[in-house]
Amino acid sequence: MFELNEKIRDLTPYDPITGTYTVRLDANESFLSLPDDVRQELGQIASSLDYRRYPDPLAKDVCAAFGAYYGVDPACVAGGNGSDELISILMNAFLQPGDAVITALPDFSMYGFYAHLAGGREVSVQKDDSLRFPADAVIETAKRENARMIVFSNPCNPTGQGLPKNDVRRLLQAVPETLVVLDEAYMDFWDESMLPEATKYDNLLILRTCSKAFGGAAVRLGFVVGPERLVRAVRAVKSPYNLNSFTQAAGTVLLSRRDAEKAAIETIKASTHALHEALCRLAEAYPVLEKVYDTCCNFVLIRTGAADTLHRGLLQKGIAVRRFPGYLRITAGSEEENQAVTAALQELLAADTEKEGQA
Numbered sequence: 001m002f003e004l005n006e007k008i009r010d011l012t013p014y015d016p017i018t019g020t021y022t023v024r025l026d027a028n029e030s031f032l033s034l035p036d037d038v039r040q041e042l043g044q045i046a047s048s049l050d051y052r053r054y055p056d057p058l059a060k061d062v063c064a065a066f067g068a069y070y071g072v073d074p075a076c077v078a079g080g081n082g083s084d085e086l087i088s089i090l091m092n093a094f095l096q097p098g099d100a101v102i103t104a105l106p107d108f109s110m111y112g113f114y115a116h117l118a119g120g121r122e123v124s125v126q127k128d129d130s131l132r133f134p135a136d137a138v139i140e141t142a143k144r145e146n147a148r149m150i151v152f153s154n155p156c157n158p159t160g161q162g163l164p165k166n167d168v169r170r171l172l173q174a175v176p177e178t179l180v181v182l183d184e185a186y187m188d189f190w191d192e193s194m195l196p197e198a199t200k201y202d203n204l205l206i207l208r209t210c211s212k213a214f215g216g217a218a219v220r221l222g223f224v225v226g227p228e229r230l231v232r233a234v235r236a237v238k239s240p241y242n243l244n245s246f247t248q249a250a251g252t253v254l255l256s257r258r259d260a261e262k263a264a265i266e267t268i269k270a271s272t273h274a275l276h277e278a279l280c281r282l283a284e285a286y287p288v289l290e291k292v293y294d295t296c297c298n299f300v301l302i303r304t305g306a307a308d309t310l311h312r313g314l315l316q317k318g319i320a321v322r323r324f325p326g327y328l329r330i331t332a333g334s335e336e337e338n339q340a341v342t343a344a345l346q347e348l349l350a351a352d353t354e355k356e357g358q359a
């Protein structure tokens, strides 16, 4: 019998919640649908593609559109089938078996997953109750472990916390021989991006995505930005046709609508603010919601001993949020969706308090 090897023996396929939920606030997607004129443009693209031809392996047009949107040199940009694929490519490219990769937890779970598959060794630092990025502990651990890579999201999913540019610069300078992978998936909602300095450091790669602020998760489009020497290495390692022709053309459209994009981001930020306020009010009334964290992203994290019960109760009411041990993460939705989730939480919390009163 063919035996699975040790590194994949215990893996299970990624299991996003299935089933139909009327309110989906579990995956940090944009709650804004693409406008009709954009959909029409995408339809035209789909109907006029030359399906016989392989896509452009360098994805020149969409990298140029990215460069124009963010003011970076397209020669320093490479595209991926979602930034998720890029994380996998970076791990495979820059790690050798046994190399140490430093993470600070909680953070995006795919870092550890892909590091492991690439034969790397994840060494993680635990964040304290503030959930802020522990820059000093990370530097110290990277030095001790002779780390090849430090990877983290900024601002962070799932904590919502952001690390200011000055601290990122300090980190980069403290570990000149370690590659720092800075995942800025949510940076469109904050303004401490290192993109303007992406090529100033020879040990920095920045990841961006069209899946969150741009409302294009279905398209699967992410980018890596950094000094040409590193980006060339990424291009050399990735599979040549990782970005299909539709994705390249659709991404070019999404990235050319600057004003509409900026307006959408403001709308999502306002929704996040409203959700945060509503959850803080709930937490005042129900101390089982121990802490509602501030956020630089399009979601709000709550620390609560009742995470499991509340998660289950919400699902029963047709509302999906993300649960972690001891935490709930709720993506900002439309006004109606935010109201639905806060009302449902209130109901669950009130019922629970009543039960306690009777006991």
Ligand SMILES: *Cc1c(COP(=O)(O)O)cnc(C)c1O
Binding pocket: 028, 081, 082, 083, 084, 085, 108, 153, 156, 157, 183, 185, 208, 209, 210, 211, 212, 217, 220, 221, 222
């Ligand atoms: C959602 C998310 C991604 C994945 O983005 P894709 O481009 O859709 O693959 C990457 N990093 C973080 C931190 C995320 O939350």
